[in-house]
Each structure stands twice: as C-alpha cells, then as structure tokens.
Amino acid sequence: MVRKNALEWSIFAVSGVLLLLVFGYLGYHALTSEDEPAEIEIEVGVAHPQGGRYILPVSLHNRGGQSVEDVEIEISLLQGGVTTETAAITMPFLPRLSTREGSVFFDSDPAQADEIETLVIGYIVP
C-alpha cells in the first residue's frame, strides 16, 4: 500500500515528467545523431582598436556530432594576395553543436585588409 500526501504526490509527478523528458531527449539524440566527425566553422566579427592594436572577435562553431579538444585556429590578414599578419588561438574544448568565442590581436587594422583568411590547424579527439 502506498500512502502519500499531496506534496509527495506532486513531487513524484514532477519528477516523473522530468525523467521522461530527460530519458526521451537522450534516447531521441542517441537514435538521430550519428557519430559524424566534428565540422568546425570560423566566423569573424568586427575589429575595433584596443591599446594601440586591433582586437578581432572570432566565433568557433562545431556543426558536427563529435566534441573535440584543443582546437587550433589561425587567422591571417591578406594584402594583395600576400599574408601580412597572422594570429592564432587554441580553444580548449568545442562541444558538438556548440559555439565558443575568442579574440585575436593584430597590429594593423583588419578592416583595411583585402581579405581575412581563417584556417583550422587541427584538434584532438577526446
């Protein structure tokens, strides 16, 4: 025989719904997401001056189904087809279907460059 008061029944009901949601979500994800490799995309923001140099915000998107570690990226400024300046950062973690933000510094104004080249050097699979 189960004897419970209204408070206990409501906590049980809320917990039950919560468990169904979590189990359902994980189950759905397990069935639909394939173990596809990480797919990294670099998005460059708008540079602004800071302390005599220029700071350029960058966003790293992982559109793939695998989380990765130590993502190394390189951003280069190109003038007339020639690389004038290069900056690099390493992102400690980039989870699947997630975005992480960072910034790189340049001596010259990235807005004046002909082209900004972004490059993923590599990452580690945890």
Add this chain to the structure above:
Amino acid sequence: MPFGCVTQGRDDPENRTIPLTMHAPHPPIRGSLQEYGRGIAGGLLFSLPMLYTMEMWQFGFILRPERLLLYAVISFVLLLGYNRYAGLHHDASWAEVAIDSVEEMGIGIVLSALFLAILGIITLDIALSEAVGKTVIAGMTVAIGVSVGTAQLGAPPEDEDEAATARRRERPSSFPEQLVVAFIAAILVAGNIAPTDEIAILGMYLGTLNLVALVLLSLALIAMILFFANFTGAGRHVPENLTLATVLGRSASFYAVALLVSALMLWFFGRFEGAGLMQCLSATIALGLVASFGASAGRLLLQ
C-alpha cells in the same frame, strides 16, 4: 515516501499491521519536508566534489547521448537496488521503491541543474545537448546521495521506541544483499575520483611493486574495517564463529566488488579506449583502493 511506518523487521509479520492502523492514512507535510531536506543534504554531501570537478563538466559534452542514457538507466537500477535493500522501509513494496526512486532521481536532476547553473557551468548560451549532458552526469550521483541521505541521516521516527530502533539497526543482512549495497557504496565513494585525469596518470606510471602494495593495502583495509575495527554496524554482519577463511574470503569478495566497480566506471568514462591491458589494470587497481573504502566502510554506513 511514507513517513512513520517503519515496522519491526520483516521477519515479524504480526507487528507489521500495528503501525499502519495506528496512524492517519496520509503522513504529515512537515514530515515529508523534513525527509526532502535530509535527502537534499545527503545528495549534496556525496556529490558536491563531483559538481566542482572540471572533468565531470567535460564528460557532459564529450560522452555520446547513448552512453549518457546508459548511465542514467544504470543509476536508476542502482537506486532501485539501494532503496530495496538498504532504504528506510524494509517492508516497502516494489511500487513504493519505484516511486521513491523516481522522486529521488527527479530531485537529483533538479539539484544538479541548479548547482551547475549557479556555478555558471550551465548558461543560456550553451547548446541544450551540452546542458542536459552536464546535468545528467552529475545528477545521478546526487540522486543516489538523496536516497542515502533520506534513509540514513534522519533520527528514528518519533513513534518508534528504542527497542524497535535497536532491532532495526541490528537487522542482519544476507551476503548477496551486502554485496549489492557494497556495489552502490563503492560507486558513491569512488565516483568522485573515477572521472579525474589523476587516475589515468596513475595508470601510466604505477610500477609492479606499487600495484602489489595497493592490492595488499586495499585487502588489509577491507579486512580491518569489516572484522577488526569494531566499525559502526559491522558486528551484525559478521558470522558467529569467525574463521580466517571467512575473513579472507569475504575481504576478497568485497575487493572483487571494488575492482569491478572501478573497472566499470573507468570504462564508462572512456579511460579504457585505446589503452593497453597494463594501463587498464593499473588504473583499475589505483581506483580500486578508493572503491574498497566504499565497499567496506561506506557500505556499513549506508546499510
């Protein structure tokens, strides 16, 4: 979680009806709130180290959803086992055990999400899959802690006289029951250490002598806690005529549980992937010492 219906032990069926007829059909709200309070305290007591461990947050997004689902299912089965064999109500039906387990898991998930949000580990900016992963991986330990806290941290119910309390505390348990509780206690104690990088690093450089010493130390600690140190509750599980063979056999059994729990947890956290046999064995033995404490001292406190 019915309150105030602890009976006088399962092998005393005549007495079982008395508490049920003496009390109102619904336990008081105040009593339930106190139980939830104890549960929350117990949940945090066991899981705060995990909530504050970086590797745990990372496993929330590194592990695949099917592995997280498996983790949640195993935790639920462990909760059922704990509530059945060591929970507050030894006469509880499976329906009550299941309802309690669902509640405890719900509380565990909510507490985990709340703490991770307060600590800034879960924010509105991160993907839903990452937030759910982080919450689930810590929430399961919180849930088992909630169960342990509810059952063990409370004062005996007011309507229970001293003799009944003593009988309940002295209730002997079967050896398989002890192994189940030892398994859960080992997970609770070693769970805080299993995900850390330290165990993988220890696995890399522990030498043969270190490993032999760790095995002997683990066995000695188990034997000491179970049979010699007069630990709380140890007496009632020890057979009347204790022989050296019993001491060695039982210590070895509980050490086996500790090693099994260690290996399972390390496998679960992906520490065995691509690792050689020696690396796996060394890491298991390193974690096994911690799990041994759970299987012996932790088990006695939980039961």
